[in-house]
Amino acid sequence: MKFKIQREAFLKPLQQIIGVVERRQTLPVLGNILVQTTDQGLTLTATDLEVELVAQVGLEISAGGETTLPARKLLDICRTLPEEAWLEVQVDQERATLRSGKSRFTLATLPASDFPVIDELKSVQAFKFPQRDLKELIERTHFSMAQQDVRYYLNGLMLELDKKGIRSVATDGHRLAMCEMAAKTGVSDSQQVIVPRKGVQELLRLLEGDETEVEIQLGSNHIRVSTPNIRFTSKLIDGRFPDYNRVMPKGGDKQIQTDRGFLRQALARTSILSNEKYRGIRLSLDKNILKIQAHNPEQEEAEEELEIQYNGDTLEIGFNVTYLLDALGALPGDDVRILLSDANSSCLIENGGRGHCKYVVMPMRL
Amino acid sequence: MNPIYPWQAEQWAQLHSRVDAGRLAHGLLLTGPAGVGKRDFANAFARSVLCRQPTVDQKACGRCEACLLMQAGTHPDLLNLNPPEDKTQIVIDQVRELCRSLVMKSHAGGYKIAIIVPADQMNSAAANSLLKTLEEPTDNTLLILVTERPARLSATIRSRCQQLRFPSPSTEQGSDWLSQHDVSDAALLLRLADGAPLLALCLAQEDTLTRRHDWLNELMKLRSGQLDPVRLATEWSSDALMRPLYWMGSYLMDMIRLTSGQVESINNIDLNDRLQVIADLYSPQELHYLLDHVWQNMRQAQQSSVNRQLLLEEILIEWSRAGLRRRA
Numbered sequence: 001m002k003f004k005i006q007r008e009a010f011l012k013p014l015q016q017i018i019g020v021v022e023r024r025q026t027l028p029v030l031g032n033i034l035v036q037t038t039d040q041g042l043t044l045t046a047t048d049l050e051v052e053l054v055a056q057v058g059l060e061i062s063a064g065g066e067t068t069l070p071a072r073k074l075l076d077i078c079r080t081l082p083e084e085a086w087l088e089v090q091v092d093q094e095r096a097t098l099r100s101g102k103s104r105f106t107l108a109t110l111p112a113s114d115f116p117v118i119d120e121l122k123s124v125q126a127f128k129f130p131q132r133d134l135k136e137l138i139e140r141t142h143f144s145m146a147q148q149d150v151r152y153y154l155n156g157l158m159l160e161l162d163k164k165g166i167r168s169v170a171t172d173g174h175r176l177a178m179c180e181m182a183a184k185t186g187v188s189d190s191q192q193v194i195v196p197r198k199g200v201q202e203l204l205r206l207l208e209g210d211e212t213e214v215e216i217q218l219g220s221n222h223i224r225v226s227t228p229n230i231r232f233t234s235k236l237i238d239g240r241f242p243d244y245n246r247v248m249p250k251g252g253d254k255q256i257q258t259d260r261g262f263l264r265q266a267l268a269r270t271s272i273l274s275n276e277k278y279r280g281i282r283l284s285l286d287k288n289i290l291k292i293q294a295h296n297p298e299q300e301e302a303e304e305e306l307e308i309q310y311n312g313d314t315l316e317i318g319f320n321v322t323y324l325l326d327a328l329g330a331l332p333g334d335d336v337r338i339l340l341s342d343a344n345s346s347c348l349i350e351n352g353g354r355g356h357c358k359y360v361v362m363p364m365r366l
Numbered sequence: 367m368n369p370i371y372p373w374q375a376e377q378w379a380q381l382h383s384r385v386d387a388g389r390l391a392h393g394l395l396l397t398g399p400a401g402v403g404k405r406d407f408a409n410a411f412a413r414s415v416l417c418r419q420p421t422v423d424q425k426a427c428g429r430c431e432a433c434l435l436m437q438a439g440t441h442p443d444l445l446n447l448n449p450p451e452d453k454t455q456i457v458i459d460q461v462r463e464l465c466r467s468l469v470m471k472s473h474a475g476g477y478k479i480a481i482i483v484p485a486d487q488m489n490s491a492a493a494n495s496l497l498k499t500l501e502e503p504t505d506n507t508l509l510i511l512v513t514e515r516p517a518r519l520s521a522t523i524r525s526r527c528q529q530l531r532f533p534s535p536s537t538e539q540g541s542d543w544l545s546q547h548d549v550s551d552a553a554l555l556l557r558l559a560d561g562a563p564l565l566a567l568c569l570a571q572e573d574t575l576t577r578r579h580d581w582l583n584e585l586m587k588l589r590s591g592q593l594d595p596v597r598l599a600t601e602w603s604s605d606a607l608m609r610p611l612y613w614m615g616s617y618l619m620d621m622i623r624l625t626s627g628q629v630e631s632i633n634n635i636d637l638n639d640r641l642q643v644i645a646d647l648y649s650p651q652e653l654h655y656l657l658d659h660v661w662q663n664m665r666q667a668q669q670s671s672v673n674r675q676l677l678l679e680e681i682l683i684e685w686s687r688a689g690l691r692r693r694a
Contacts, residue, residue, distance in 0.1 A: 050470060111438070113438070114438035116473065119474075122475060152466075153469075220471070221471035221472060235473070238470060238471045
């Protein structure tokens with residue numbers, strides 16, 4: 001294998017895929033990237049057995065072939081070369097030689113057949129979707145995923161497709177986040193997949209906030225998202241996501257309407273003096289007044305009063321303030337509507353804005 | 367390619383008929399004495415299940431992509447759980463990591479297989495963290511636990527697995543196989559290895575056979591006062607695998623057999639006469655006591671980081687004293 005490439009053209013795809021190469025590898029070949037030549041140029045593949053990233057580089061190839069090269073060393077060499085330098089890569093059997101100007105590096109390779117790649121997906125459901133919208137679906141929900149929960153199906157983000165669109169749902173059992181987008185998915189029956197936490201974070205890193213479309217493929221075992229430069233593939237979690245519709249509070253008769261920014265700031269201030277472990281705050285509702293109170297084991301107290309639109313009965317209810325802040329931070333738009341029923345029932349946070357996000361937070365007993 | 371040993375044909379056919387019928391249990395416990403090839407069997411079986419083009423007799427082809435990955439140890443659906451290098455225990459973090467990977471769907475769409483060797487070296491926290499996965503894994507998961515000491519596994523682990531036994535093969539099968547591997551003294555080696563062919567092959571390849579005589583000589587000298595127990599302990603403790611102690615146990619066992627007249631069943635058949643001479647110097651009670659002592663200390667040395675020097679000193683002093691006490 002032999003090719004010549006400019007530093008910048010090589011560096012960017014390397015940086016994009018390096019994220020999945022873990023630093024301490026039990027299997028040496030996973031510390032490498034797979035380099036293959038194609039008709040159009042190069043494909044670079046990195047994997048941690050759970051998430052796979054493939055970058056395409058358009059290039060003229062002098063001699064074809066495939067091998068694996070140490071990922072971090074290759075990246076570091078590229079990064080430290082002078083700008084716009086040309087790099088010549090040549091692989092003979094077990095050694096790869098890199099030349100640029102008067103620099104010369106010899107890297108150890110491992111055989112490409114040792115490198116596990118994910119084949120074409122089986123039983124695929126494919127459709128196109130704007131990159132910005134996919135990013136939004138993830139950004140507005142991913143923080144509610146559970147972390148290392150024994151209910152392993154919660155340690156990921158559920159994506160659901162139906163005729164009308166695509167929906168993302170995440171929950172850790174204490175709160176739930178949901179976001180919907182209309183799309184022409186072309187599916188007849190609704191289909192659910194759970195993308196593991198790590199895949200979600202990696203995908204979020206790759207997506208950009210513009211209008212270009214990405215292709216989403218759902219297979220029986222994998223999800224694949226192809227952006228113009230990078231192909232992302234993640235394993236799916238093998239489990240059933242709980243029925244989120246049953247969690248949505250119904251019949252909340254007490255409705256608060258207020259400015260999202262003001263409420264968020266007030267909560268953020270009050271939260272400073274809430275118990276650092278449990279993060280409890282007390283909300284007291286009265287006509288057009290919301291009182292927020294917090295105190296901690298050192299007997300320090302915070303109290304804040306906020307003018308809101310509220311016509312219901314008085315109510316006192318406790319929440320974990322982190323969950324409220326997360327939801328308010330992720331919600332789009334200037335206004336927020338909160339629906340409550342009583343001190344023992346969960347609340348629904350939403351606004352009528354774009355993206356149709358809903359957040360459910362369970363109360364705390366204070 | 368992993369071999370299937372001729373004495374495993376029955377277990378092989380049994381497991382594959384279960385795979386074909388779709389009735390393979392998700393937890394398998396392979397048990398049997400050391401050196402009969404349980405670990406090789408587990409690997410060969412996993413490979414044959416994950417291979418994309420298995421041969422007609424259901425063995426892995428060794429050429430398809432899956433087989434190449436498995437040979438490189440990088441197949442995403444084949445996970446191996448062993449104690450980390452320079453450690454004797456499988457720890458909880460390893461098990462958690464394994465369970466985390468097993469809840470994902472499989473890479474190639476088939477089975478996800480985890481092989482845990484030796485299963486009895488999971489510490490109790492690690493074993494407990496495996497229970498949930500072992501009881502109710504996701505579809506197409508297969509956990510293979512391999513151990514020569516099933517009694518050391520907790521009952522909660524054992525009850526979640528289907529046990530598959532690998533007894534030592536018949537002497538004929540064993541010596542046939544050994545002779546194919548250019549081993550002389552097959553009969554003696556098999557005896558010394560308690561009938562386990564792989565262990566016998568191991569013995570043939572290292573210097574144990576000749577060293578055995580030295581260790582017995584040293585024990586005799588020790589008893590007659592020509593050797594100092596402390597100095598001998600220093601020498602013996604340099605053996606990483608504690609072989610001298612193991613063989614001391616073996617001699618003691620044979621001496622006990624000799625004193626009770628079971629000449630045919632002794633292992634060290636080549637040392638028969640010498641062992642008989644020593645055995646006469648001790649009472650049966652002393653021999654039993656010493657044997658217990660050796661075994662107990664062997665176990666301790668394997669499971670924890672005891673001071674080997676002290677441990678050996680104690681045993682060797684016991685050995686040199688036991689006979690004297692009787693004379694006095």
